[in-house]
């Protein structure tokens with residue numbers, strides 16, 4: 043056993059179930075959890091609140107460098123409008139660079155002395171933690187993800203319309219996967235998990251067993 047934290051990187055498109063899985067895995071293994079999408083959403087929310095509808099890279103980068111972490115607790119973080127703005131500013135290389143150090147530090151020294159971390163996002167296995175001991179890439183059909191997102195929003199008492207959410211998810215997929223810097227893509231050594239027809243318990247069991255195997259064979 044080395045002293046280096048054990049890192050589980052989870053990447054995948056919007057609404058594939060990364061957050062739910064990541065939280066459960068972190069609980070099961072006593073690891074810290076970082077939702078990197080929340081960082082991009084936090085920057086987006088600070089811009090929306092400041093009335094900046096169409097931020098330049100310099101405006102968005104300033105907001106990223108000054109990110110108030112208490113914003114990450116706001117229920118508005120989960121609104122589709124916040125996710126849409128997050129995806130727009132996430133194409134900007136200087137915004138990504140501004141959030142880079144925080145994410146790498148979390149992986150190097152997980153909070154509260156945790157022996158490892160589960161980190162989810164779009165570029166964790168490819169850019170932020172290319173040496174992660176386990177990389178998972180979670181996907182699901184657009185229809186399955188849109189239905190899940192509608193269900194999630196309604197459960198929170200927020201408005202949700204299936205056609206609108208489907209269009210948002212398609213636009214977000216195209217932007218996240220098509221950008222030049224750190225696009226959404228599976229690392230070559232990632233385990234692909236398609237969650238379209240799998241329940242959370244099945245996805246969790248598969249991921250848990252991949253991690254257990256990797257921990258046993260760790261040198």
Ligand code: DC
Pocket residue numbers: 056057078079080082083125128129132133162163164165166214218
């Ligand atoms: O996972 P999410 O829906 O909360 O992420 C919101 C947006 O943030 C997503 O559309 C793209 C961006 N993002 C990113 O570019 N890189 C990450 N590691 C995480 C999120």
